[in-house]
Amino acid sequence: MDILLFNLIWVIPLLTVLVCIPIPASHAKLLRGLHTASASAVLLMVCYLAYRVFMLSGTPASDAASPLVLRFLTDIPWLTMFNAHYIVGADGLNILLLALTAFIVWGGVLVSYNIKGNQKVFFALIQLLATSVYGVYMSFDLVLFFVFYEMEALCMYLMIACYGSGRRDYGGKKLTLTLAFGSSMILATLFGLYFESGANSWNLIEIAKTTIPMEFQMWAFPLMFMGFAVSSSLFPFHFWSPDGHSAAPTAVSMLAAGVMMKMGAYGCLRVAMFLMPEAAKVWLPYVVALLIFNVVLGPFIALRHKDLKYITAYSSISHLGLIFLGLAAMTPVGLRGASLQMISHGFLTGLFFATIGMIYERTHTRDITEMGGIMRKMPFLGVGFVIAGFAGLGLPGFSGFIAESNIFIGAFQQESTLTRIVTILAILSITTTAVYILQTANRMLHGPLPQKYEGLTDGCFREKLVIVVLVACLLFIGVCPGPFADLLDQSIAPIFAKISAATQPVTSGIGG
Amino acid sequence: MFDFNIPGFIVPDILLLIFPFIVIGSRLFCSAQSKVPWRIANIGFIAIFVLLNLIPIATGEGRFFITNWRVDDFGVLMREVLMVSAILGIWFAKDYFEHGADGKPQMHQIAEFIGAIAFATFGGFTVVSACDMLTLFLGLEIATIPMYALTAWNKKDQLGSEAATKYILMGSVATAFELFGFSYLYGFAGSLHFSEIQAAVATGTSPLLWVAVLFLFCGIGFKLTLFPFYTWAPDVYEGAPTPVTAVLSVTSKATAIAFLAVLVFGPLQPVIDKINPLIALLAGTTLFVGNLGALKQSRLRRFMAYSSIAQAGYIMVALLGPEATAKTAIIYYLFVYAVSNYLAFFIFGIIGHHREETFASLRGLSKQDVNLAIALAISMFSLAGIPPLAGFFGKFHLFFCGAANGHYMLVAFAVLNNVLALFYYIQLIKSAWVDEPDGHLTPLRLTKRQRGVIILLSVMVVILGFLPFLSNNVFAGFNF
Amino acid sequence: MNLLNCLVLAFLLFGIGVWGLMRRRHLIGMLISIELMLNAANINFISFAYFTAHDATAGALFSIFVIAVTACEMAIALAIIVTMYRRHKSLDADQLRDLHD
Amino acid sequence: MFPNLSIPGLQMPDLPFAFPMGGMDLAFYAVAIVMLITAVFTVAVKNILQSAVFLIFSFVATAILYMLLHAEFIALAQVMVYVGGVVIFVVFTILLTSRLGEDAFTTKIPRVFAAFALSIAFVFVMVKCILPTPEIASGTVSAATDYSSLENISLRLLGYDVSGFIIPFEVVSVLLLMTLICAITVARRSKDEMEPNPKEVK
Amino acid sequence: MINDTTLGYLILILPFLTFAINGLFLGNKNAKAAAGLAVTFNGLAFASAAMVAFHYFTSVVAPQKVVLFDHSFIPFAGELVARIGMLIDPLSVMMLVVVTFISFMVNIYSIGYMREDRAMGRFFALLSLFSFSMLGLVVATNLFQMFIFWELVGVSSYLLIGFWYHKPSAVSASKQAFILTRFADSFFLLGIVLVSYVVGSFDFTTINSLTMFPFRNETIDMGICVMSKSSALILGSILIFTGGWGKSAMFPMHIWLPNAMEGPTPVSSIIHSATMVVAGVYLVARLFPFFAVCGDSLTLIMWVGAFTMVFAAVIACTQKDIKRILAYSTLSQLGYMMFALGACKIGQAIITTGWTASTFHIFTHAFFKCSLFLIAGSLIHQVHTNDLDAMGGLRKKMPLTYACALISIFAISGIPPFSGFFSKDEIILAAFQGQHYAVFALALLTSGLTTFYMFRLFFLAFHGEPRHEGVKAGHVHEDFFMTLPVVILAIPALLSGILGKGLFEHFFTPGKLHVPTMLKLAHAEWIPFVAIGVAVLALLIAWFLYASPKAKIQRALDDTNRCGIYKIIYHKFYFDEMYYTVVRQFIFGGVARVSRAFNDYVIEGLLAFSIWFIHKLGDLVRTAQAGYLPFYLGTLIVGVLIWRFFGQLPL
Numbered sequence A: 001m002d003i004l005l006f007n008l009i010w011v012i013p014l015l016t017v018l019v020c021i022p023i024p025a026s027h028a029k030l031l032r033g034l035h036t037a038s039a040s041a042v043l044l045m046v047c048y049l050a051y052r053v054f055m056l057s058g059t060p061a062s063d064a065a066s067p068l069v070l071r072f073l074t075d076i077p078w079l080t081m082f083n084a085h086y087i088v089g090a091d092g093l094n095i096l097l098l099a100l101t102a103f104i105v106w107g108g109v110l111v112s113y114n115i116k117g118n119q120k121v122f123f124a125l126i127q128l129l130a131t132s133v134y135g136v137y138m139s140f141d142l143v144l145f146f147v148f149y150e151m152e153a154l155c156m157y158l159m160i161a162c163y164g165s166g167r168r169d170y171g172g173k174k175l176t177l178t179l180a181f182g183s184s185m186i187l188a189t190l191f192g193l194y195f196e197s198g199a200n201s202w203n204l205i206e207i208a209k210t211t212i213p214m215e216f217q218m219w220a221f222p223l224m225f226m227g228f229a230v231s232s233s234l235f236p237f238h239f240w241s242p243d244g245h246s247a248a249p250t251a252v253s254m255l256a257a258g259v260m261m262k263m264g265a266y267g268c269l270r271v272a273m274f275l276m277p278e279a280a281k282v283w284l285p286y287v288v289a290l291l292i293f294n295v296v297l298g299p300f301i302a303l304r305h306k307d308l309k310y311i312t313a314y315s316s317i318s319h320l321g322l323i324f325l326g327l328a329a330m331t332p333v334g335l336r337g338a339s340l341q342m343i344s345h346g347f348l349t350g351l352f353f354a355t356i357g358m359i360y361e362r363t364h365t366r367d368i369t370e371m372g373g374i375m376r377k378m379p380f381l382g383v384g385f386v387i388a389g390f391a392g393l394g395l396p397g398f399s400g401f402i403a404e405s406n407i408f409i410g411a412f413q414q415e416s417t418l419t420r421i422v423t424i425l426a427i428l429s430i431t432t433t434a435v436y437i438l439q440t441a442n443r444m445l446h447g448p449l450p451q452k453y454e455g456l457t458d459g460c461f462r463e464k465l466v467i468v469v470l471v472a473c474l475l476f477i478g479v480c481p482g483p484f485a486d487l488l489d490q491s492i493a494p495i496f497a498k499i500s501a502a503t504q505p506v507t508s509g510i511g512g
Numbered sequence B: 001m002f003d004f005n006i007p008g009f010i011v012p013d014i015l016l017l018i019f020p021f022i023v024i025g026s027r028l029f030c031s032a033q034s035k036v037p038w039r040i041a042n043i044g045f046i047a048i049f050v051l052l053n054l055i056p057i058a059t060g061e062g063r064f065f066i067t068n069w070r071v072d073d074f075g076v077l078m079r080e081v082l083m084v085s086a087i088l089g090i091w092f093a094k095d096y097f098e099h100g101a102d103g104k105p106q107m108h109q110i111a112e113f114i115g116a117i118a119f120a121t122f123g124g125f126t127v128v129s130a131c132d133m134l135t136l137f138l139g140l141e142i143a144t145i146p147m148y149a150l151t152a153w154n155k156k157d158q159l160g161s162e163a164a165t166k167y168i169l170m171g172s173v174a175t176a177f178e179l180f181g182f183s184y185l186y187g188f189a190g191s192l193h194f195s196e197i198q199a200a201v202a203t204g205t206s207p208l209l210w211v212a213v214l215f216l217f218c219g220i221g222f223k224l225t226l227f228p229f230y231t232w233a234p235d236v237y238e239g240a241p242t243p244v245t246a247v248l249s250v251t252s253k254a255t256a257i258a259f260l261a262v263l264v265f266g267p268l269q270p271v272i273d274k275i276n277p278l279i280a281l282l283a284g285t286t287l288f289v290g291n292l293g294a295l296k297q298s299r300l301r302r303f304m305a306y307s308s309i310a311q312a313g314y315i316m317v318a319l320l321g322p323e324a325t326a327k328t329a330i331i332y333y334l335f336v337y338a339v340s341n342y343l344a345f346f347i348f349g350i351i352g353h354h355r356e357e358t359f360a361s362l363r364g365l366s367k368q369d370v371n372l373a374i375a376l377a378i379s380m381f382s383l384a385g386i387p388p389l390a391g392f393f394g395k396f397h398l399f400f401c402g403a404a405n406g407h408y409m410l411v412a413f414a415v416l417n418n419v420l421a422l423f424y425y426i427q428l429i430k431s432a433w434v435d436e437p438d439g440h441l442t443p444l445r446l447t448k449r450q451r452g453v454i455i456l457l458s459v460m461v462v463i464l465g466f467l468p469f470l471s472n473n474v475f476a477g478f479n480f
Numbered sequence C: 001m002n003l004l005n006c007l008v009l010a011f012l013l014f015g016i017g018v019w020g021l022m023r024r025r026h027l028i029g030m031l032i033s034i035e036l037m038l039n040a041a042n043i044n045f046i047s048f049a050y051f052t053a054h055d056a057t058a059g060a061l062f063s064i065f066v067i068a069v070t071a072c073e074m075a076i077a078l079a080i081i082v083t084m085y086r087r088h089k090s091l092d093a094d095q096l097r098d099l100h101d
Numbered sequence D: 001m002f003p004n005l006s007i008p009g010l011q012m013p014d015l016p017f018a019f020p021m022g023g024m025d026l027a028f029y030a031v032a033i034v035m036l037i038t039a040v041f042t043v044a045v046k047n048i049l050q051s052a053v054f055l056i057f058s059f060v061a062t063a064i065l066y067m068l069l070h071a072e073f074i075a076l077a078q079v080m081v082y083v084g085g086v087v088i089f090v091v092f093t094i095l096l097t098s099r100l101g102e103d104a105f106t107t108k109i110p111r112v113f114a115a116f117a118l119s120i121a122f123v124f125v126m127v128k129c130i131l132p133t134p135e136i137a138s139g140t141v142s143a144a145t146d147y148s149s150l151e152n153i154s155l156r157l158l159g160y161d162v163s164g165f166i167i168p169f170e171v172v173s174v175l176l177l178m179t180l181i182c183a184i185t186v187a188r189r190s191k192d193e194m195e196p197n198p199k200e201v202k
Numbered sequence E: 001m002i003n004d005t006t007l008g009y010l011i012l013i014l015p016f017l018t019f020a021i022n023g024l025f026l027g028n029k030n031a032k033a034a035a036g037l038a039v040t041f042n043g044l045a046f047a048s049a050a051m052v053a054f055h056y057f058t059s060v061v062a063p064q065k066v067v068l069f070d071h072s073f074i075p076f077a078g079e080l081v082a083r084i085g086m087l088i089d090p091l092s093v094m095m096l097v098v099v100t101f102i103s104f105m106v107n108i109y110s111i112g113y114m115r116e117d118r119a120m121g122r123f124f125a126l127l128s129l130f131s132f133s134m135l136g137l138v139v140a141t142n143l144f145q146m147f148i149f150w151e152l153v154g155v156s157s158y159l160l161i162g163f164w165y166h167k168p169s170a171v172s173a174s175k176q177a178f179i180l181t182r183f184a185d186s187f188f189l190l191g192i193v194l195v196s197y198v199v200g201s202f203d204f205t206t207i208n209s210l211t212m213f214p215f216r217n218e219t220i221d222m223g224i225c226v227m228s229k230s231s232a233l234i235l236g237s238i239l240i241f242t243g244g245w246g247k248s249a250m251f252p253m254h255i256w257l258p259n260a261m262e263g264p265t266p267v268s269s270i271i272h273s274a275t276m277v278v279a280g281v282y283l284v285a286r287l288f289p290f291f292a293v294c295g296d297s298l299t300l301i302m303w304v305g306a307f308t309m310v311f312a313a314v315i316a317c318t319q320k321d322i323k324r325i326l327a328y329s330t331l332s333q334l335g336y337m338m339f340a341l342g343a344c345k346i347g348q349a350i351i352t353t354g355w356t357a358s359t360f361h362i363f364t365h366a367f368f369k370c371s372l373f374l375i376a377g378s379l380i381h382q383v384h385t386n387d388l389d390a391m392g393g394l395r396k397k398m399p400l401t402y403a404c405a406l407i408s409i410f411a412i413s414g415i416p417p418f419s420g421f422f423s424k425d426e427i428i429l430a431a432f433q434g435q436h437y438a439v440f441a442l443a444l445l446t447s448g449l450t451t452f453y454m455f456r457l458f459f460l461a462f463h464g465e466p467r468h469e470g471v472k473a474g475h476v477h478e479d480f481f482m483t484l485p486v487v488i489l490a491i492p493a494l495l496s497g498i499l500g501k502g503l504f505e506h507f508f509t510p511g512k513l514h515v516p517t518m519l520k521l522a523h524a525e526w527i528p529f530v531a532i533g534v535a536v537l538a539l540l541i542a543w544f545l546y547a548s549p550k551a552k553i554q555r556a557l558d559d560t561n562r563c564g565i566y567k568i569i570y571h572k573f574y575f576d577e578m579y580y581t582v583v584r585q586f587i588f589g590g591v592a593r594v595s596r597a598f599n600d601y602v603i604e605g606l607l608a609f610s611i612w613f614i615h616k617l618g619d620l621v622r623t624a625q626a627g628y629l630p631f632y633l634g635t636l637i638v639g640v641l642i643w644r645f646f647g648q649l650p651l
Helices: A002-020 A028-056 A092-111 A120-138 A142-163 A168-196 A204-209 A215-231 A240-247 A249-275 A277-304 A308-329 A332-363 A377-394 A400-413 A417-428 A430-445 A461-479 A482-501 B006-028 B034-053 B072-098 B110-129 B135-153 B158-189 B193-205 B207-223 B232-239 B240-263 B269-294 B301-317 B323-352 B370-384 B388-404 B406-434 B449-462 C003-023 C027-051 C056-087 D022-044 D050-067 D072-097 D109-130 D151-159 D167-186 E004-026 E031-058 E088-112 E120-138 E143-161 E170-199 E206-210 E230-246 E254-264 E265-274 E276-284 E286-293 E296-316 E322-342 E353-383 E399-413 E419-433 E437-462 E471-472 E480-507 E528-548 E553-557 E562-569 E572-624 E629-646
Strands: A071-079 A083-091 B064-065 B068-072 E067-075 E078-089 E219-221 E225-228
Touching: A002 A028, A002 A071, A002 A083, A002 A092, A002 A120, A002 E078, A028 A071, A028 A120, A028 A482, A028 B158, A028 D151, A071 A142, A083 A092, A083 A120, A092 A120, A092 A249, A092 A332, A092 A461, A092 A482, A120 A249, A120 B301, A120 E088, A120 E206, A142 A168, A142 A204, A142 A240, A142 A249, A142 B388, A142 B406, A142 E353, A168 A215, A168 A249, A168 B388, A168 B406, A204 A249, A215 A249, A215 A277, A215 B006, A215 D050, A240 A308, A240 E225, A249 A308, A249 A332, A249 A482, A249 B301, A249 E276, A277 A308, A277 A417, A277 A430, A277 A482, A277 E572, A308 A332, A308 A400, A308 A417, A332 A377, A332 A400, A332 A461, A332 A482, A332 B064, A377 A400, A377 A430, A400 A417, A400 E067, A400 E170, A417 A430, A417 E170, A430 C056, A430 E170, A430 E225, A482 E067, B006 B034, B006 B068, B006 B072, B006 B110, B006 D167, B006 E120, B034 B072, B034 B110, B068 B072, B068 B110, B068 E562, B072 B110, B072 B240, B072 B323, B072 B449, B072 C056, B110 B135, B110 B240, B110 D167, B110 E265, B135 B158, B135 B207, B135 C056, B135 D167, B158 B193, B158 B207, B158 C003, B158 C056, B158 E629, B193 B269, B207 B240, B207 D109, B207 E120, B207 E629, B232 B240, B232 B301, B240 B301, B240 B323, B240 E528, B269 E572, B269 E629, B301 B323, B301 B388, B301 E078, B323 B370, B323 B388, B370 B388, B370 B406, B388 B406, B388 B449, B388 E078, B388 E399, B406 E230, C003 C027, C003 D022, C003 D050, C003 D109, C003 E629, C027 C056, C027 D050, C027 D072, C027 E437, C056 D072, C056 D151, C056 D167, D022 D050, D022 E225, D050 D072, D109 E629, D151 E572, E004 E031, E004 E067, E004 E078, E004 E088, E004 E120, E031 E120, E078 E088, E078 E143, E088 E120, E088 E265, E088 E276, E088 E353, E120 E143, E120 E265, E120 E276, E143 E170, E143 E230, E143 E254, E143 E265, E143 E276, E170 E206, E170 E230, E170 E254, E206 E286, E219 E230, E225 E230, E230 E276, E230 E286, E230 E296, E254 E265, E254 E322, E265 E276, E265 E322, E265 E353, E276 E286, E276 E322, E276 E353, E286 E296, E296 E322, E296 E437, E296 E572, E322 E353, E322 E419, E322 E437, E353 E399, E353 E419, E353 E480, E399 E419, E399 E528, E419 E437, E419 E480, E419 E528, E437 E528, E528 E553, E562 E572
Parallel strands: none
Antiparallel strands: A071 A083, B064 B068, E067 E078, E219 E225
């Protein structure tokens, strides 16, 4: 039953699209209702399954030899031509990311009620995107994984270019092509994994049981890691994200920044680092040098921007840099921090983009210099934005703080010189984050209200609901991180075990 | 002695052979505008396709007819691809015989047209059935010569005759190359039979062999539009009548790659390692140049020409793999490519019936007919190799072949080029989805047949990728 | 007279064909050059058949087929050129530039 | 078993080229020179009609070469098809398309030289490719004198066994027929070509 | 019977509930209910805190630490577990009582003060959020919990300073406050990470019982250099102190505090005088044994404190904004507390007089400073301005307020028997005992300055002729809700010194120290008399300048003809401007501009270049495609040559 439900996660959005095909686009209400219902259903399912995974924790996996403890494991032969299987399963890490996705998709559907243009196509694309993201997190077969991973490009361009604003074609193209560039790097190495590992299987678990030759790892790992990192906007492949996000409609920004950018980091952890730990140990201490841009300079750039979405995009860049810092730490705490940051940042940035979208819908501008004092007219949205801001700057009580503290502590345990420097810089740059977030919030929400905004109204019930739910998620993780940490620890343990078992010594544990 | 019990597997070939005469003959009994030839052709082609599907595949060495006509599983599936191309080709061509399009006048003589396509298809059949170089050569010529004529079909079209002239002049030079290649191969092995050539190649090599390989690859490079022999393609694709372009881009390419597959995995099998660098270089340069050329196009057919040049480069990657995988990959990819390509051409055709076939005419398509725009996006994304569309799985299979023998660099290069390809396919999608129309749009009228075909092809592009359909023929269970 | 002489002769003939192909502007002139090239290939076949091939008849056969195919190609080519002439009223290869990027 | 028609005593083992001696060799060189000179004239003369005439000579020379190589039947076919068919066809076309075959187009000198250089380079490179082949320079002949006799050819052509060529024989008939249809379709003037099609005008 | 653990929970939960209920449900629409709820719950919290304090001090465990509860929050690795707990020792109990009491008083006061504000519900919610955070901070059992609540305190301070968000000055002040403290906090966090990495625990008990010996020989790579772990610990202690440095607004991170006076006065009184700003002092006091082993950092603390003390006092003498004077006075008093902690170090030895004095001063200062702010609030509420120019002559209109103000000002000036005298005297004594004579002299000087500027304020506000139209017209009156807390606060301002002295001397020691404690301390009985003398002298000067019949008040208030030094001091040594230039223009402006330029020109430029390059290559391909047949034919021939040479065939 649970297995069926689990597999339905990605099927339901697809079915919704199919069901909606015969409905003419003029029945917008019906379409919206259907999509909302399907998104809500998936949300409930995922929450239930996450609960099930939590309750199952501690019990051994069905396959004792498997290095990963997976629940709801499904393995069906699929494309026999190249030995691809349909393998899906859940562990702590991906079920939480699935839950995150379900929340963001649900929010994305709800905030898009007023989108201009052909709503039928738009919602169908959202559901397709949802399918792809669900699929990425669920699959343990590399072909399946990649199929879902690259599927996003198909939806992304259309959604941004047709429903976006500003330089939508440019932004959409930049985003899609850069992401495709990243996935092309991944694809090239995937073949290598299949053939060089000797497993002759796309099954992640099977490949993990083998040791991949070091010569192959040495070039494949950076290629694959960077490939994944492109979608998580690691410097120097971050350039797609500000333009892409700013051009995208609200729901797409939410999905892109909230869940899609995590797919890269997830891939880095789940595929690149898990399968090629030896090379990871060699390369990652150098990769952190790139984070100086993401973590330290990212916030500064955000400071210079006036467009809300650009600011948020650079904020995302810096937050995602922290994920990589956690990954590069290669300690259990760091990895857990990185995973927590994926989830936390998903909710956070979802909330950010949701509120920005709602405000933009009313003010028709995203330039913060043109706004001011709209807190008085839109207290609810304003508070939502401020909360997102506080969560973003790592205020205790919100999930961001939990994630960041894990990352900082974890990264500090990694004793390579470069990592240490970057960790220190990262800790110190929480100030810059505060600066741009407060500057934005102040300019936009506070101060005198311009005459033209006298007629603004606060969010409606639907919008408030989205904000409340996302804030609740942020708070829930922030206030009671224990269960999340437990869930993540279970799924990170095998990854860390693989890393620590790799031949080259890596520092771990606490000094003194 | 002659065996009057004609074996079942040869029936489709024979049917196809006599078929053009029936179609052309039927013209004698009806008017010039009659649909009878087209209907007969339709029924016949579909019948042949179904019959082909009845042949069970995976029978190892294959079956022989009169000892030198080989029907193996690769051949059967290749025949199916060619038939699909032919069927879609005549479906597509139908409209062009009813009214002009894209500034070109209406076409005439549909029966002969269908006959020529059938002949070209038969040429492909011959290539995959060949057991000796002579048959192979003749097959290739049969597949090519009707294409010259088809290109010049529209006699009132200046561009068509120009294209045909360029095509046949260059094609003849390529034939000369090929003949040189064959002659040296013959000189090297002293025989025309593949088995004997293979034995000779296995015992030792000589410069004659390599000169032969060089000339053969250069000659077929022309037909497969490999670098730098592709130069005819953009001009001919643009100048030829649109249905001919469509057929050209699929049938001709399928025949050429089948020719290479037959050669590389047949007589040249023992020295395949030595040829692999050449294949890899041809593949790499071709797909790169094709992609580069397509970047800034504005006319749809010329754009599709460059796109198909790039696709030829991709498909060459498969030749680097182990035989069985490579052949499966080639077939699979051709099938997918045929479907996606025809889908694109069908849409361009509809546009072309009302406007010029340029990027600019696509503007506002998503507002005018969103389903058409969706179909266009599907075909473009499939050609670009974006999952979950069939094009992705096709390309994946090709790269899988390349990687199976360790050609990671080439695969990486090809995959990176995919990004470039995505760039220009997106340009086209952008025209249809994003750009505002210049002014008033002439309404697009789709016939039921057009709509049906577009839906059919779109659905195929979407679901083909998921289905492992190549394990056997669809109807092979009947086993006649 | 040996095989090499014949092969070199064929190449020279091919080379002359190439030269003609490149220097001619007249389409029929080009076709004539192509004829020379195809003829060269035929010389190859016969030479190989005569000097080295253990299946000599096959080579001879092939060259007969080549002659046939060449004739076919010529026929189509000339047909196309005639059509072309009717449209363009010229057979200048350099003027065929309506199709370009 | 097979008669060696060259004179082995005069061969210089160091050189890849056999020194031209003997009747056959002399005949070969004579034919070769004639063939090449006529070929050069074919491509070099200004008048396209003259070019066609030189082509005939070249083809005839080739036919003579075939006879030297004991391929009499092929020589016959060469003369019949090429000289009797193709070239006449070419001449007709020339006459059909231009005024008495006068070549109106002059080619610029640089282009002539560029073309010449390219072809020379091509020949040079290709000949260099085949030179290292060991058996190529020996004057041995492996073929039986009747290898291209009508009997041999027809037996093989219609043979059903592995070495038979019945399939290509059938296939080439398809090719010829197809060419016929295509050529006629392309070349003939359609009725509506004479007067503009009313539909087209609309 | 409710046990202490339950009370402990109650202390934390009640303010939080107030925040949650007010913020989520009551809001601005049910302002009265919100106010009632806030007062009730904070009162209950105070009662609980008082009961806990009573139980604790009367129990046998009294000076020892008691942990009421300690829940695991996130386990990191091994011993490194972040916990949320409640630590009870004399220091935290004292703080609990102070915070809950002040919070209770301020809540009552706000009923009056915020009566006309539209966003009263929000105000009470945020005030309770602050109380909750502050309480969480003071009962922290470990560094991590401290940091959590430290940040929450910061954010509630931010929200309350910017409470009137339509006022640009308030908004920018709140931003400045948050960013400056956040800047300090980033070092604090780094310190926590570093110390926890070296020590392997966040727990105060573990950290406070450290000895340096095990760390001497181990090294740690700090990126820029490799240092021994003991040096790393010293660095860590300084980093942790930096957190307190910012939060307690020590020089040069002091500028946010005077600007924070843009917030509503009750906020200033609770956050920016009585409780939050002492968090820095509290932090050092809490980790005192740790700082003691990291000896050198204490010297730093002392000098930072001492300098701020004098610096702020000098500025306070010239200000005219009543709240700013109080703010600078707070800074100065915080300087006292800070340097007292630092002054505990004599060479390698440590005495504890300063620690006791400092915590005592926290206690007394909270009452009189809160009271002063509330009084200032009352005045502002009546005259609608902060400016001393507009006050004067309020003595008769607000007699109760006047009396209470007098008590508090005597207290801050260190006049016996008011509370300030006892604690300040002890601090000065600590400086003397610590043999830091320069600091001792500065402390005495500042004591005089304090008396001077406080009485300057007092005389200008209450004495003389009324200078405000409203006062002249008699519109001024005393509000019940605003006067009641003032009066109540006056009692501890008067008595907490006498009553608390014994308590502090008995119970208040910093815990087990791991450095040799000097036994013999100089007993300088003359110090109180000198201090009183200085204070009285200063009082007289102030009276002479501002209240005596001969005083030229108009001239004193006139800014036009001032000498240079006065001007510099009046403009706070131009520190705000310097900050603006350095931070805004140079750091955030410059670095941000450079990074954006790097991004926009270098990265995007490379991207554009590669796209351009590819397009150029595409053009090349297209150029070849000129439709020129001879060229096409040439490509065929050349192609054969190309692949002959590059095709890697074994030719």
